[in-house]
Amino acid sequence: MVAASVAVAFGAGAGSPLFVLYQRQWGFSDWELTAAFTVYAVTLLATLLVAGSASDHIGRRPVLVVAMLLLLVTSGLFLAADGIGWIIAARAVQGMATGAATSTFTAAIIELASPRRLPLMTVLTSAAPVGGLALGALFAGLAVEFTDHPTEVVFLGLTLVLLYGIVSVLTVPETADRRPGALASLRPQINVVRSARGWFWSLAPLVAAGWMFSGLFLGLAPSFDSQVFGIHSGAVNGVIVALQPMAAAVAGIAFGRMPATVATRAGAMLLLAGAVLAGAGVAASSLPLVIAGALTGGSGQGAAFGSSLRILGPTAGNAHRGGLFAAVYLIAYTAYGVPVLLAGLATDFVPLPTTVVAYGAAVALLAATAALSLARRAHRAGSPHLVQGG
Known part of the structure; x- marks a missing residue:
């Protein structure tokens, strides 16, 4: 199931290098490029608000199978596309x-894990989304550079993985009992069980900082690669886009051995440093600084997000865990998509480097806020090891 979870994010990550190719081939405007990125975040957020708790009522497996069938439809739309309208529809x-899939996969994988493997599986579920984004961006970049039909290579390959994912979901036990209230759960809401609310709001700015930083590279890197650094190679662009989520995936696993409350504070400081480095690198037209920022801030996101899930997971039972993780991903993907939309609109009025610097400053502010909040919480608790993450 972890492989299927990675595949969900793979398709989203593949978009960044492919969109640049499509823009060259079809000649659509920058705002349409931004719309193709943003519609994904908008429909994702709407689904989290409306259906984030559905799997707590009807079970994990039905939600996951429907979600992966929709992803097969997405692959078909990309393969049929001959204009930006098709791409926007596919992204929606x-x-x-x-x-539908992300929070449900997180809940299901944690619930299926044995007590001995629970800490490892919690870390892997946090690494899967960013790892999938990295693999998608890297694979698509290489396909653009070295094949004549990159869309076919990317989405036919993804189709095979999704079919495997559907089979794997159907063969594992159901972990969430059916219970009444499925229709009522479709009302737009943030469903955070009372026992989780204290930690949830303490960790919210940290989750937002990490995913906003990821949006900088997945959403804006193709633009500043070409406009600031003169990079037009699909492979090089794919590598630069992939560096940040790749660092996040690796760090999420590496920091899994550290007490979760310590890892959250380390993640906040790494995010702060990464945002400063990336913003300074674009302002100074220094690619090494941008790469250093991607690796540093990406490591911070991995440390922060993985440890946040380790802290939050035990605060809710199976009957409420899907809704809790839906709320976490609602914050994550709001921070991932909305700032990129605003940045894309801002570039019509201010230079791209100025926009990136302001974006980096916002990430740094969120990371600093999170660091202060977590430090105060640790001080009140009297020990930085209150939560050991598993």
Whole structure:
């Protein structure tokens, strides 16, 4: 199931290098490019608000199977596309599927894990979304550079993985009992069980900082690669886009051995440093600084997000865990998509480097806020090891 979870994010990550190719081939405007990125986040957020708790009522497996069937539809739309309208439609369906699948996969994998493997599986579920984004961006970049039909290579390959994912979901036990209230759960809401609310709001700015930083690279890197650094190679662009989520995936696993409350504070400081480095690198036209920022801030996101899930997971039972993780991903993907939309609009009025610097400053402010909040919480608790993460 972890492989299927990675595949959900793979398609989203593949978009960044492919969109640049499509823009060259079809000649659509920058705002349409931004719309293709943003519609994914909008439909994903709407799905999390409306259906984030559905799996707590009807079971994990039905939600996951429907989500992966929608992703197969997405692949078909990309393969049939001959203009930006098709791509926007594909991204809208992709966002709905990802919104339904991401939090549900997280809950299901944690619930299926044995007590001995629970800490490891919690870390892997946090690494899967960013790892999938990295693999998608890297694979698509290589396909653009070295094949004549990159869309076919990317989405036919993804189709095979999704079919495997559907089979794997159907063969594992159901972990959430059916219970009444499925229709009522479709009312737009943030469903955070009372026992989780204290930690949830303490960790919210940290989750937002990490995913906003990811949006900088997945959403804006293709633009500043070409406009600031003169990079037009699909492979190089794919590598630069992939560096941040790849660092996040690796760090999420590496920091899994550290007490979760310590890892959250380390993640906040790494995010702060990464945002400063990336913003300074674009302002100074220094690619090494941008790469250093991607690796540093990406490591911070991995440390922060993985440890946040380790802290939050035990605060809710199976009957409420899907809704809790839906709320976490609602914050994550709001921070991932909305700032990129605003940045894309801002570039019509201010230079791209100025926009990136302001974006980095916002990430740094969120990371600093999170660091202060977590430090105060640790001080009140009297020990930085209150939560050991598993």
